[in-house]
Amino acid sequence: MxxxxxxxxxxxxxxxxxxxxxxxxxxxxxxxxxxxxxxxxxxxxxxxxxxxxxxxxxxxxxxxxxxxxxxxxxxxxxxxxxxxxxxxxxxxxxxxxxxxxxxxxxxxxxxxxxxKVSPLPFSDVKDSVEESLGHKVEDLFEFVTDKPIGTASIGLVYAAKLKTGESVVLKVKRPGIEKLIETDLSILLFMATQSERAxxxxxxxxxxxxxxxxxxSLQNELNFNIEALNCERLQKIIEKYDEEELFYLPKIYKEHTSDDLLVMELIDGIPFSDKNRINEKIDELEDKLNKSVHIFLKTFLNEGFFHADLHGGNFFYTKDEKIALIDFGLVGSLSRSGRQNFLAIIYSLLTYNFESLVYEFLDVAEYEGVPDVDKLISDIKYSLGPYIGLTVQQTNFTVVFRSIVRTLREHQILLPREWFIVFRAMMTLDGVGKSLGMDFDLFKILEKDVHGLIKENFKKEAFVEDALWVGRDILSSSRMMPRHLRWFFKEWSKNNYAFEVKHQGHETAFEKLSSAVYFLGICMIASVLFFAGLNMVDPVILQSGYFRQVPIVTYILWFMSFTLVMFGLRKRI
Known part of the structure; x- marks a missing residue:
């Protein structure tokens, strides 16, 4: 587009x-x-x-x-x-x-x-549906309701029944929506550019x-093929962790789905937004919802992919007593390093380690200049002061998060969009449970899971994977080095091989560069020795903390690694 x-x-x-x-x-x-x-x-x-x-x-x-x-x-x-x-x-x-x-x-x-959109009868979109299907509607469907069962700014949803007997829904783009959105986005960007001059x-x-x-993000939402892929990917991930089969995701009919049309199974159930009917089922539902949040956390922290629009209208409680999800246009993802940051943030909150909390946020945040870390730690501690000493049941996840974000904003520190998608999903989950009057507390669930999740995310395989990435980075740098040196000598020759040296004290810039390169090489060798030793240790020993069973060779390699780093630091001082 x-x-x-x-x-x-x-x-x-x-x-x-x-x-x-x-x-x-x-x-x-x-x-x-x-x-x-x-x-x-x-x-x-x-x-x-x-x-x-x-x-x-x-x-x-x-x-x-x-x-x-x-x-x-x-x-x-x-x-x-x-x-x-x-x-x-x-x-x-x-x-x-x-x-x-x-x-x-x-x-x-x-x-x-x-x-504020008006529903359109199916007759108004029938031609575009048939163009997407490549068939007449009557050839594939027994019926399609003329009145939509759902309306939104981008799409319309109609109930239908396939000739093969399955009840489905058709999600169709509004006519002309792409052109209108493209026009408005260009104007929004123009207005944003003008505002930056203020x-x-x-x-x-x-x-x-x-x-x-x-x-x-909006371009992805306009492509229903992407939504279909999101649903299928999430379904495969949830199946790995949903041992009790609490969740149900609708079947996608890929043979009928395109960029402009999504055909999927009709979910027959009670939406969580219908509080009166849901409250009638609250006794049997409460335990399932708590377990479903555990599954959500496991899928997110182990796979880094999750449904990011978890409001009550996208949850259903089915006749089979399962929790069904719909609407997969908005999903979130977070890298493994980002998920480790998230775990560290939650653990820092639960243990009131404000210094660690601040450094973890700074590791993922966006800011200009050098923040006053001591002042930021003090302000975070002050903003969270009312919650110190309270039990997790007395602490509200949404209120705590908003307090932190407000303090970061005062220091002109912003979180990237993907992090807000994560925290918004958490706050929405927290809000759904509380709105139903359930004994539901996200912090309580996080406290129960966080220790196990930390072990899972810092096990031997994770360290080995990190070591492999370090090795790839070193290999990539070594491949690029000759090109950079060739460019360096080419530019140097233009200046008759002369250096412009600026003195700072008694050390030249060239000496500093030489020292830095030397120390970098020492650190690379030390890293290889450290991870080589780590690879020899059984993960059970690492998790148990019983280091007497660590092989002697590992200790030797770690000692050599430590000695090299100390030697390099001494040479730099």
């Missing part, structure tokens, strides 16, 4: 001038008239500044006691996004997960966003990068 590759400057959006004018009008109408009148959008041909409704909005907010800056801004933006359609609604839902940037009142407003505070938030990441 090329959402980003086109390059979004004002000259690129002239062909969409009507839509740009419509967007500017909506924003001005809902209280952003001053911003619009002073910016480049006011120069759009034919644009007339409408009467602002900001005073009316402010009055409504004050009645609701939500008159904070974040509440007012969020309320205005919510009205704008709902009026402007799918891309803006999806963008607002993305903003609702960025608690590192916005305050709680703003987040609350974004979470209230709803798709000052360093806005630029630091990286709105252009946020829009580009959002475009990639």
């Amino acid at each position: 090329g959402l980003i590759s086109t390059g979004f400057k004002i000259t690129k959006t002239i062909r969409n001038i009507g839509r740009l004018r419509e967007i500017a009008t909506v924003f001005a109408k809902h209280g952003f008239d001053e911003v619009i009148s002073q910016g480049v959008l006011a120069k759009i041909p034919g644009f007339v500044l409408p009467k602002s409704t900001k005073n009316k909005i402010k009055d409504e907010l004050e009645k609701k006691e939500e008159s904070s800056w974040g509440g007012i801004l969020g309320y205005r933006l919510r009205l704008c996004f709902e009026e402007l359609g799918p891309a803006f609604v999806k963008f607002g839902q993305l903003l609702s997960s960025r608690e590192d940037i916005f305050d709680e009142d703003f987040i609350t407003q974004m979470q209230m966003l709803r798709d 000052g360093d505070e806005v630029k630091y938030l990286g709105p252009s990068k946020v829009i580009e990441d959002f475009a990639v």
Whole structure:
């Protein structure tokens, strides 16, 4: 679809001038008239500044006691996004997960966003369905309901029955949705670029990068083949850990599925969003939900792949007493090193090790300059002070996470999007259980699992895999070294083989470079010796901590590794 590759400057959006004018009008109408009148959008041909409704909005907010800056801004933006359609609604839902940037009142407003879309009869999309299928609908289906059973900004869902007798659903793209989203994304990116010129505070938030990441995510959601693959991949992963077969994922009919059409099994069950009916089953469901969270954590921490849109409407309790999942357009993934960071973060929280907690967050966060680590540790400790000494049952995962993120934001430290997907999934799970009045606590579950998960993620095979990656990196560097040296000598020859040396004290830059290269070589050799020794140790011995059974050869190799590093450090001092 090329959402980003086109390059979004004002000259690129002239062909969409009507839509740009419509967007500017909506924003001005809902209280952003001053911003619009002073910016480049006011120069759009034919644009007339409408009467602002900001005073009316402010009055409504004050009645609701939500008159904070974040509440007012969020309320205005919510009205704008709902009026402007799918891309803006999806963008607002993305903003609702960025608690590192916005305050709680703003987040609350974004979470209230709803798709204001009208249902379309199947007759309006029948031609596009038949084009995707390559067949007449009547050739494959006994019937398809004319009225959709589900509507959203991107797709429509219709119940149907195959000629072979299976009950299925058809998820169909709205006509013209790709073109509309592409247009709106280009305009959003243009507006983000313009906003970055307002000052360093806005630029630091990286709105252009946020829009580009959002475009990639939305592009995946627009491809139903990707959603089908996500479902099948998640199904295989869950089967490895779901010994009691608590979960059920719908069958995908790949022979009928394409980029524009998804055909999958109809789930017959009670959605968790239907609290009245779910509460009737709460006694038999509570234990299953707790076990399902254990499975979710195991699949996430061992495989790094998970369902990232776990709200009540995507959970069903079936007649077979299983927990079924639907809607696999939004999934999350985290590398093994990222999962180890996550484990360390949770363990640091459970043990109140604030220094470790801060360093683990800094390891994955995005920031400019050098943060004041001591001040950050102190602020984190202060923000979490009310929870020190409480049992896990008395501690709320969502509140704790928001306290941490608020403190990081004050230090201009942001978490990457993939980390917010992880924590949002955790908070949503926590919220689903609490909303049903269940004795459900995510911290309690994490405390029970974390020690076993740490052992699993730091076992012998993991160390060996790390050693292999280190070896690959060293090999890759050795292959690149001749090219870099050739380039170095080529550039050096242009300067008649002369160095420009800047003195710092009595040591030249060349001496520093030589010392660094020498020490790097020492460390590489020491690493090989260390991992060679580690490979000789049985993982059971490592996990038990009974080091008397470690082979003597391993100790010799470790001693040689340690001696080499000490020798290298001594040479550098």
